[in-house]
Amino acid sequence: MVSWKSADESIRDIGMEDYVAAQVDAIDTIRDLLDVEAVHTIGYCVAGTTLAATLAMLAAKGEAAKARSVTFFTAQVDFEDAGELKLFLGDETMASLQQLTADTGILDGRVMAATFNLLRGRDLIWNYVVNNYLMGNDPAPFDLLHWNGDVTNLPGEWHRDYLMRLYRENLLMKPGAITLGGVPIDLTKIETPAYIQAGKEDHIAPVRSVWKLMKVLSGPKRFVLAGSGHIAGVVNPPAAGKYQYWINDGDEEPASLDEFIAGAAEHKGSWWPDWIEWLRKQAPKMVEAKGARIPGEGKLKAIEDAPGRYVRTR
Numbered sequence: 001m002v003s004w005k006s007a008d009e010s011i012r013d014i015g016m017e018d019y020v021a022a023q024v025d026a027i028d029t030i031r032d033l034l035d036v037e038a039v040h041t042i043g044y045c046v047a048g049t050t051l052a053a054t055l056a057m058l059a060a061k062g063e064a065a066k067a068r069s070v071t072f073f074t075a076q077v078d079f080e081d082a083g084e085l086k087l088f089l090g091d092e093t094m095a096s097l098q099q100l101t102a103d104t105g106i107l108d109g110r111v112m113a114a115t116f117n118l119l120r121g122r123d124l125i126w127n128y129v130v131n132n133y134l135m136g137n138d139p140a141p142f143d144l145l146h147w148n149g150d151v152t153n154l155p156g157e158w159h160r161d162y163l164m165r166l167y168r169e170n171l172l173m174k175p176g177a178i179t180l181g182g183v184p185i186d187l188t189k190i191e192t193p194a195y196i197q198a199g200k201e202d203h204i205a206p207v208r209s210v211w212k213l214m215k216v217l218s219g220p221k222r223f224v225l226a227g228s229g230h231i232a233g234v235v236n237p238p239a240a241g242k243y244q245y246w247i248n249d250g251d252e253e254p255a256s257l258d259e260f261i262a263g264a265a266e267h268k269g270s271w272w273p274d275w276i277e278w279l280r281k282q283a284p285k286m287v288e289a290k291g292a293r294i295p296g297e298g299k300l301k302a303i304e305d306a307p308g309r310y311v312r313t314r
Contacts, residue, residue, distance in 0.1 A: 002026050004047070005310045007153040012105030015158045016050065020180050023054045027066050033298055038068035040279060044234065045205060048075020053172065055192055056185035064192060069282040071195040071275065073234045074205040077187055078212035079167045083203065084119050089168050094160060101156025109151030119203045144231055173216070191219035195278050197271065199226050199233030211257040222278055223260060224271050238270040245271035
């Protein structure tokens with residue numbers, strides 16, 4: 001698992017190529033530590049977008065075999081139908097972002113949080129005004145709400161570059177328009193087996209936008225539409241018995257999202273068991289668990305006790 005550091009001025013100048021390089025480094029580190037040829041990869045939201053770019057770069061370099069499978073959680077690569085977030089991409093907004101990061105080079109995570117809250121103002125703003133301010137009620141304890149409030153700072157230039165090149169110019173969809181690791185990338189060259197998950201009520205990565213991964217990737221693909229949204233639709237352990245998911249197991253791959261929905265069967269509960277079964281098919285050989293792994297006893301020594309210094313950064 002890669003825990004992305006909340007940005008400070010020491011990493012103000014890093015960009016997309018640095019994040020891609022970090023993903024390659026993570027892949028190679030796991031391959032070395034576990035002495036395996038390939039790994040199963042997962043990218044969640046922006047890390048999924050970046051992971052697609054990473055896999056395209058590996059494919060261009062003849063190193064695609066390093067990834068045995070890829071799973072995308074609520075991730076986008078085609079930003080043509082990226083939803084209401086595109087309302088925040090005007091010239092005035094971009095100029096404001098430039099001003100906000102002029103001194104430190106860092107975008108305060110609270111700015112991002114406010115933007116996401118505006119996308120669902122009734123639920124994420126006015127609900128709390130009414131219940132907390134007007135009625136004096138404390139929010140009910142909720143683990144995902146705590147997680148949602150743990151904002152992350154971003155390198156300002158990388159954030160603006162991401163918005164300009166991906167959201168506004170949609171360059172990931174133009175073969176050769178983006179160069180990483182010295183090679184032009186083309187997402188259609190990705191043949192890695194892919195599991196693509198979308199949230200039915202996701203307002204950050206809309207279903208129609210996530211679906212487009214199905215039309216871009218060239219390898220075998222499985223699409224699952226999960227109940228709920230951007231976080232709860234992903235973090236839904238089977239024991240909770242919550243929500244549902246839809247799968248279309250027709251003989252032919254649906255030509256569109258509408259066709260997928262029309263032929264999809266609803267299943268109660270978490271989509272995780274379906275995903276685990278798919279993963280088993282990608283690598284049928286199972287490894288016997290021989291007791292708990294002790295961090296630091298392998299090739300790399302433990303840095304410090306969990307959760308680590310990055311988690312405590314404020």
